[in-house]
Amino acid sequence: MDITIRDNFNRLWAKYFGYAELPIVFYYSKTPDREGIVKPGSVSRCLIGALNEVRKGRTLCFDKDAVSCPGGQKYLGFKSEDAMPNFEYFLSCGIKGKVEGERYKKTPELVREYMKNAPSISAPASYIIFKRWDLLDEQDTPEIAVFYATSDVLSGLFTLANYDRVDPNGVFAPFGSGCSSIVQYPYLEKNAASPRGVIGLFDISARPFVPENTLTFSVPMKKLESMIANMEESFLITRSWEIVKKRVTDSLK
DSSP: OOHHHHHHHHHHHHHHHTTTOOOOOEEEEEEOOOGGGGTTSOOOOHHHHHHHEEEEEEEEEOOTTOOOOOOHHHHHSSSSSSSSSTHHHHHTTTTTTTTTOOOOOOOHHHHHHHHHSOOOOOOOEEEEEEEEGGGTTOOOOOOEEEEEHHHHHHHHHHHHHTTTSSSSSSSEOOSSSSIIIIIOOOOOOOOTOOEEEEEEOOTTTTTTGGGTTTTEEEEEHHHHHHHHHHHHGGGGGGGHHHHHHHHHHHHHH
């Protein structure tokens, strides 16, 4: 990674977002990060729970065996088949005595139709590495940045992502699991001509792993770099944002 990008972002983030939490990043790698290698069963089964360690400064390096949740394996690109048997019942009404339904979709039939058009990714390498932004160094190759954001911080990221676009859809919020919203969907945006940001962590099953006033904003590095370049000429220099920034800062003291 170009360390000047890291440092420039750190400076501008502190200037315009104060004490707000720095993002984490992830990237796929053919070789593991030896210090961050995750042994099966050593972290939370839910990827969202495990990533709280990354937010605290611990680097985590997963291979397919270290991701124990079938959904996590699928949405990180380590398996291509459905997340689990009877998934259409799991996501909807369940099967009495066999499968407890999450009731996120009305019927199994609706889930089947949904899954026909659901996107997927294939992991391009054996490992996926998660690391906090300020710990990045030259050897890292971040592909996606993931912000854990309160509503005020999210409003800033959302507005900045739309700053240089004609259309109003520079950010979207797809239905899906917590891990699909921070890995799969942003990764699919990575090679788009005009990549979008992804708002996530609406997944009710993942909500217990994050504070109540927190969602995620995930964005490919290509888009993040353009957002960084625009920061000092955007709304962030206005009195309107100064009022919001003060509220962000006061809430984190």
